[in-house]
Amino acid sequence: MAYDINLLEDINQSLPGLNKSEVKVAQAILSDPDAATRMSIASLASRAGVSEPSVNRFCKRFGASGFPDFKLRLATSMVSGVRYISRAVEFSDDIDTYPGKLFDNAISALVAAKEQLPTGDIARAVDFLAQARRIHFFGLGTSAAVTKDAEHKFFRFNVPVTNHQDPLMQRMLAAAGSVGDVFFIISHTGRTRALVEVAELARQTEATVVSLTAPQSPLAQESDCAITLTIGENTEEYLPMTSRLVQLAVIDVLATGVTLRRGERFLPHLARIKDSLKATRLKPGYAESTE
Amino acid sequence: MAYDINLLEDINQSLPGLNKSEVKVAQAILSDPDAATRMSIASLASRAGVSEPSVNRFCKRFGASGFPDFKLRLATSMVSGVRYISRAVEFSDDIDTYPGKLFDNAISALVAAKEQLPTGDIARAVDFLAQARRIHFFGLGTSAAVTKDAEHKFFRFNVPVTNHQDPLMQRMLAAAGSVGDVFFIISHTGRTRALVEVAELARQTEATVVSLTAPQSPLAQESDCAITLTIGENTEEYLPMTSRLVQLAVIDVLATGVTLRRGERFLPHLARIKDSLKATRLKPGYAESTE
DNA sequence: GATTTTTCTGTAAAAATACTACGCGAATCG
DNA sequence: CGATTCGCGTAGTATTTTTACAGAAAAATC
Numbered sequence: 001m002a003y004d005i006n007l008l009e010d011i012n013q014s015l016p017g018l019n020k021s022e023v024k025v026a027q028a029i030l031s032d033p034d035a036a037t038r039m040s041i042a043s044l045a046s047r048a049g050v051s052e053p054s055v056n057r058f059c060k061r062f063g064a065s066g067f068p069d070f071k072l073r074l075a076t077s078m079v080s081g082v083r084y085i086s087r088a089v090e091f092s093d094d095i096d097t098y099p100g101k102l103f104d105n106a107i108s109a110l111v112a113a114k115e116q117l118p119t120g121d122i123a124r125a126v127d128f129l130a131q132a133r134r135i136h137f138f139g140l141g142t143s144a145a146v147t148k149d150a151e152h153k154f155f156r157f158n159v160p161v162t163n164h165q166d167p168l169m170q171r172m173l174a175a176a177g178s179v180g181d182v183f184f185i186i187s188h189t190g191r192t193r194a195l196v197e198v199a200e201l202a203r204q205t206e207a208t209v210v211s212l213t214a215p216q217s218p219l220a221q222e223s224d225c226a227i228t229l230t231i232g233e234n235t236e237e238y239l240p241m242t243s244r245l246v247q248l249a250v251i252d253v254l255a256t257g258v259t260l261r262r263g264e265r266f267l268p269h270l271a272r273i274k275d276s277l278k279a280t281r282l283k284p285g286y287a288e289s290t291e
Numbered sequence: 292m293a294y295d296i297n298l299l300e301d302i303n304q305s306l307p308g309l310n311k312s313e314v315k316v317a318q319a320i321l322s323d324p325d326a327a328t329r330m331s332i333a334s335l336a337s338r339a340g341v342s343e344p345s346v347n348r349f350c351k352r353f354g355a356s357g358f359p360d361f362k363l364r365l366a367t368s369m370v371s372g373v374r375y376i377s378r379a380v381e382f383s384d385d386i387d388t389y390p391g392k393l394f395d396n397a398i399s400a401l402v403a404a405k406e407q408l409p410t411g412d413i414a415r416a417v418d419f420l421a422q423a424r425r426i427h428f429f430g431l432g433t434s435a436a437v438t439k440d441a442e443h444k445f446f447r448f449n450v451p452v453t454n455h456q457d458p459l460m461q462r463m464l465a466a467a468g469s470v471g472d473v474f475f476i477i478s479h480t481g482r483t484r485a486l487v488e489v490a491e492l493a494r495q496t497e498a499t500v501v502s503l504t505a506p507q508s509p510l511a512q513e514s515d516c517a518i519t520l521t522i523g524e525n526t527e528e529y530l531p532m533t534s535r536l537v538q539l540a541v542i543d544v545l546a547t548g549v550t551l552r553r554g555e556r557f558l559p560h561l562a563r564i565k566d567s568l569k570a571t572r573l574k575p576g577y578a579e580s581t582e
Numbered sequence: 583g584a585t586t587t588t589t590c591t592g593t594a595a596a597a598a599t600a601c602t603a604c605g606c607g608a609a610t611c612g
Numbered sequence: 613c614g615a616t617t618c619g620c621g622t623a624g625t626a627t628t629t630t631t632a633c634a635g636a637a638a639a640a641t642c
Contacts, residue, residue: 019619037363041600051621056601067600068359068628072328072366079367089547091555092332095414098551099544106540107398114394123386141568145440149535152433191572218573241543246441246535249397252532253390256380260389264382277432281482282509310590331628342592347630358629359599588639599628610617 008033010062012198016150021050025058029074037075041067050244102241110249122250124225125210127255132208133180134160138170138198142240146247150184151257156273157262167194174198177207184210187232188243190217199223212247216225297399298368299324301353312341316349328366332358390397393532400471400533401540404520413541415516416501417548420445423499424471428454429461429489433531434477437538441475444546447564448553458485465489468498475501479534481508490514503538 011026018026028048029036036044045052059070081151087097129135135154137147144165151163164170174183183202187195190213199222202209220226227250231243259266302317309317319339320327327335336343350361380389422427426445428438433458442454455461465474474493478486481504490513493500502514511517518541522534550557 020594022619038360042598052489052600053602053622054620055444057620058300069329071363074368075363075367089551091551095410095417098547099408099410099413100405102547103401103408103540106536106543107401107405110394110398110401114391114398117390117394119386126386142440142443145436145443148439149433149436152436167445193571193573196573228547230436245397245539248539249394249538252397253393256389256393257386260380260382262386279486281480282484282487305601312591332630333628343629344631345591348591583615584642586639586641588637590635590637592635593633595630595632597628597630599626601626603624604622606619606621608617608619610615612613612615 004061004283007073010159021048021054022058022061024050024173025055033078037071037078060180098287106242109231109246113231113246113249114207116229117253118227118229121225122253125227125254126261127203127252128182128208128210128225129154129184130258130261131180131182132159132182135162135182135184136170136173137161137163137184137186138195139186140165140167140192140195142244143247146186146244146251149248150251150255153251154258156270157258159268167198168193170198171201174201174207175205177202177205179206180203181207182210183207184212185219185223186212186247187217187219188214188240188247189262190214190219190228192219195219226261297402298353298364305353312339312345313349313352315339315341316346317419324365324369328362328369375424395535397536400522400537404522404537404540408544409518409520412516412518413544416518416545417502417552419473419499419516420475420545421549421552422471423450423473425451426453426473426475427440427461427464428452428475428477429486430477431456431458431483433535434479434538437477437535437542438475440539441477441542441546445549447561448549449560458489460529461485461489462492465492465498466496468493468496470497472498473501474498475503476510477503477538478508478510479505479531479538480506481510481519483510486510487513503541511535519541 012030015023015026025044028044039047041052041055045055048055055236056067059067062070062073064070064073089101096101109230129254137150137154139147147163147165151161155161162173177183181202183199185199187194190196190211196218199209199211199219203222203224208225210221210225210227211219212227212229213219213223215228215230217228220228229246229250231246259270299321302321306314306317316335317340319335328495332343332346334506336346339346347358353361353364355361355364365468370548372426380392428441428445430438438456442452446452453464455464468474470482472493474490476486476490481487481502487509490500490502490510494515499516500514501516501518502510503518503520504510504514506521508519511519518540520537522537550561
């Protein structure tokens with residue numbers, strides 16, 4: 001139901017072009033939007049100092065079918081509004097505020113990513129990965145941690161997996177690519193020269209280049225299959241945060257895709273890998289995960 | 292207004308303990324929650340095959356003041372675009388289902404973690420980290436990728452940071468700990484013997500042990516400061532997923548905490564680090580992130 | 583197994599809420 | 613200055629929601 005992402009913003013912006021009574025309604029809503037979602041049309045009218053039909057007209061002006069519908073939109077747009085915007089950490093934030101903000105940002109990044117998942121490309125990437133004879137995960141900087149995680153997931157599929165941060169190693173391996181080699185390159189910007197060049201080198205061989213990066217970036221263009229996502233990394237921030245989370249989630253999706261492709265008979269294999277860790281644990285109580 | 296984030300999940304879970312007609316209402320809502328937010332109580336009642344008061348009672352049972360209030364909650368709880376119900380991936384899932392499920396799981400893990408954040412422990416951990424003379428990030432298995440990320444964040448604070456996956460290196464460093472050394476140990480289970488032993492070794496020195504792990508785990512008990520979270524890693528799954536995401540988010544929180552502690556005069560330093568990457572990019576258009 | 587008690591559920595009426603039609607008054611334009 | 617348009621509120625109507633109550637079903641007790 002693609003409602004307006006931010007109805008409040010809309011109201012605020014159209015404030016100048018509104019009638020006298022409509023302005024009153026707008027102000028009443030803006031002054032306490034949360035309360036507005038729980039009021040009856042009568043209460044809101046009296047709080048704004050106007051008549052009920054004025055409120056109703058106001059609602060219709062903003063595309064709602066009536067007052068209840070308007071309240072619904074207002075409520076939903078506020079949730080998403082909180083999620084999508086204005087959660088930058090300030091220096092004045094204390095311990096009770098900034099952790100929540102950071103989590104909200106992370107959550108909204110995932111929500112946003114979920115909505116723009118390029119399913120087709122993911123399916124193709126799964127194809128490539130499932131059939132790979134060998135997989136190389138390459139990334140630099142922050143994305144290096146993601147490739148490490150990817151390595152950790154994919155070795156389970158009984159495919160040789162490498163993971164290099166050294167650009168020279170990356171180049172050599174890329175140049176030595178052959179049929180069945182998949183070079184999986186992760187770069188948030190898709191503009192890191194070293195990685196784009198690796199992609200170019202690999203393309204000149206028979207190998208396949210799959211990337212997880214930004215749309216229309218040089219890296220995406222150099223790839224046989226590019227999974228591209230626009231992640232609103234808060235540009236104010238000096239520490240990169242949300243992009244890795246999304247990248248990791250995508251890696252999860254790909255690993256799961258390959259698992260599904262392998263079918264149920266593959267589960268015992270995964271279970272064996274997991275069980276192998278039991279002995280490393282104190283009190284074998286529950287030994288669920290790899291860590 | 293802290294509504295339940297996952298009203299749908301709530302409904303789904305209380306399904307067994309409901310009356311006959313309430314079950315009907317629940318099913319009607321669950322089958323198309325989006326439509327339910329736009330229906331009148333009469334339509335919903337007839338669709339569910341019950342009377343209007345039954346719907347009303349149903350709403351009140353879930354903490355709403357009445358039907359309109361219930362619709363509001365339902366709508367807001369759904370906005371996040373997340374069907375918290377989905378959960379486990381099935382082998383019958385296709386490309387259009389399982390990615391969404393995985394993202395939903397990731398999102399709900401973060402939401403859950405956000406609600407149980409041990410703020411006090413986080414504040415103490417930030418204290419330790421901000422004053423550290425040296426920081427060692429240790430983890431094994433999946434958590435190793437997280438420590439890699441942590442290393443990547445914390446070196447920016449001009450503190451020597453190490454990150455070892457080799458248990459022997461970990462032990463030696465731990466044994467050599469001294470005042471000002473912080474050993475930050477990440478383990479989802481908190482029962483990995485090698486890591487618990489490292490914590491013990493470090494505790495015997497003047498160093499500080501901070502851990503990110505499970506509540507009441509041996510590792511948590513061996514720590515000067517333990518950030519503990521219960522993360523519902525789906526035990527059916529054979530690939531660990533959500534725990535790393537949460538761990539990464541917590542690392543973000545800690546890094547941000549240290550940044551805030553350093554104050555605004557520290558920003559230019561971070562900006563310089565970021566700028567240093569510009570030269571590695573093609574078309575210097577926008578060079579926002581470390582990757 | 584019958585009876586009492588409790589719990590559930592629907593009917594119907596009352597209350598609350600939202601909408602429409604209409605008309606008055608102010609602003610605008612000729 | 614008059615005519616027209618537009619904005620706004622009043623009052624009535626329609627819709628929706630809630631409450632009160634009573635019958636039916638289920639559970640508990642004897």
